[in-house]
Amino acid sequence: MLLTELNVSKAAERLNLSQPSVSVQLGKLRHIYNDPLLLPGPRGMLPTSRALELLQPLRSALLELERVIEPKKPFDPATAHVTWSLAAPDYAESAILLPVLSRLRDAAPHTRIAIRDTAPPKMAKQLEQGICDLGFLTMDRVPPELRFKFLFMEHYVLIARKDHPCVKRKPTIDEFCTLEHIMVSPDGGGFRSVTDTMLQKMGKTRRVVLSVPHFLFVPALVTQSDMVAMLPSRLIRNLSDELCAFEAPFEIPGYEMAMVWHERSHRDPGHKWLREQIHAAL
Numbered sequence: 001m002l003l004t005e006l007n008v009s010k011a012a013e014r015l016n017l018s019q020p021s022v023s024v025q026l027g028k029l030r031h032i033y034n035d036p037l038l039l040p041g042p043r044g045m046l047p048t049s050r051a052l053e054l055l056q057p058l059r060s061a062l063l064e065l066e067r068v069i070e071p072k073k074p075f076d077p078a079t080a081h082v083t084w085s086l087a088a089p090d091y092a093e094s095a096i097l098l099p100v101l102s103r104l105r106d107a108a109p110h111t112r113i114a115i116r117d118t119a120p121p122k123m124a125k126q127l128e129q130g131i132c133d134l135g136f137l138t139m140d141r142v143p144p145e146l147r148f149k150f151l152f153m154e155h156y157v158l159i160a161r162k163d164h165p166c167v168k169r170k171p172t173i174d175e176f177c178t179l180e181h182i183m184v185s186p187d188g189g190g191f192r193s194v195t196d197t198m199l200q201k202m203g204k205t206r207r208v209v210l211s212v213p214h215f216l217f218v219p220a221l222v223t224q225s226d227m228v229a230m231l232p233s234r235l236i237r238n239l240s241d242e243l244c245a246f247e248a249p250f251e252i253p254g255y256e257m258a259m260v261w262h263e264r265s266h267r268d269p270g271h272k273w274l275r276e277q278i279h280a281a282l
Contacts, residue, residue: 007044075269077108082270084111087118087126087135089186090214095234096136096151096257100281107277119186127262133271134278139256147266148258149275151282152234155254156195158246159219159236160228167228170246173204182210182218182229195230198252219243 009019030037035050047055088097093115104113116132124143126132142148158176160167166179183193191208199206210227212218218229223242230252236245259278265271 073269075273077111077273080108080111080270082108082111083114084134084274085114085116085132087116087123087132089117089120089136090216091232091235092136092257094216095154095232096259096278096282100278103281104274104277123260124262127260128264130264133261133265134274135260137258137260139258142258142260146260146262148260149279151257151259151279153254153256154232154234156230156248156252157233157236158228158248159222159231159239159243160246161223161225161242162244164226164228166226167244167246171249173199173202173249176249177204177206180207180209180225180227182212182221182227183208184213184215184218184229184231185211186213188213193230195248195252198250202250 026038033050033054035048037048037051037054038045039048040046086097097115101113104111116126118126118132118135120137120141123132123135123137124146127135127146136151137148139148139150158167158171160179166175171179177199183191183195185191185193189211191211196206196208210221212221215231215235218231219236219240221227222229223240230248233245236243239245259275261271261275
């Protein structure tokens with residue numbers, strides 16, 4: 001202010017300070033820079049060469065400071081150019097992102113979305129580091145350091161091909177156990193799930209003959225074989241004409257899906273808009 005006004009009284013008035021206070025600050029600056037900075041002149045004060053050298057860098061620094069501390073502008077999806085990275089296993093791609101992608105494209109046509117098939121144990125770190133902006137996990141796997149929002153409750157259904165020789169209706173428990181089952185094991189190679197746990201409690205077992213790492217591979221396998229599978233219900237909303245679905249003949253616990261993100265992006269207007277769009281679409 002002193003460098004632009006070149007007058008202690010005027011600078012004090014603009015800063016809403018007393019003239020002695022501004023004079024004291026000028027004295028401190030002279031000591032710091034070992035230069036008088038401002039000298040008495042015929043019409044106020046004259047800047048020294050050192051003061052003139054400081055003027056432009058100080059202006060740039062103040063402008064940058066104003067840019068940083070000014071209130072963040074509201075997010076305008078129609079004009080925003082943003083790339084979002086979403087951590088979503090194949091189940092979340094189909095059950096959560098598929099219903100919302102067209103909505104996002106219509107509302108925010110200049111944005112881009114990168115979907116990453118990220119294992120749950122890695123997701124928290126990627127969100128913390130900014131590699132991913134948003135992720136999807138079951139509620140029981142949400143780390144305490146992440147923020148989250150409940151999305152929906154999911155349950156399992158039995159799928160089989162329509163001309164399956166042994167599945168014309170909802171099977172009994174014994175019929176269910178004699179069928180050849182495909183099981184999804186996201187961590188790879190597993191042959192046991194919550195279905196088997198519930199059967200064990202009744203003293204029964206089923207025949208799991210194939211373990212695969214991805215949900216979306218399963219419908220094609222079921223269509224082309226006599227194998228059946230227990231799948232989350234949201235994956236079969238657009239079930240092929242070649243497949244049919246039945247409720248399981250016994251109770252199988254479902255799970256709760258959540259949207260998760262890190263504190264670093266919690267207050268960002270664009271991120272908040274994205275979360276709202278996903279939640280509203282489900």
